[in-house]
Amino acid sequence: MTPLEALVAITAIIGVFGVSGYIAVKVIQLVREWITARRTPVDSSKLIRRIEQYEMRQEQIVKRIQNLETILVDADVDRQQLPESTENSPDPEKSERLSDRPLKNKLRS
Secondary structure, eight states: OOHHHHHHHHHHHHHHHHHHHHHHHHHHHHHHHHHHHHHSOOOHHHHHHHHHHHHHHHHHHHHHHHHHHHHHHHHHHHHHHHHHHTTTOSOHHHHHHHHHHHHHHHHHO
């Protein structure tokens, strides 16, 4: 065995032990953190704050959905009224584009 081969073998052994030791230390730290997290009592003020934030977010989502429903209903009413007034127009594609404009404008704002 040449000195170069011995050096490569020693470097590989040290590298493998180093990487496996690093992984073992990280696993031990994770287990320690998990154990300490289970022992500490839950802070009720943080829990209440999270619940309040969740409820506020749900209310915002409901308001957004209701707003979108209103916009869609308005767009449907406009579409129903639009074909009656544009029956004589020669370009049906143009009337479709015009009927979509109010909806797009409302969604942007």
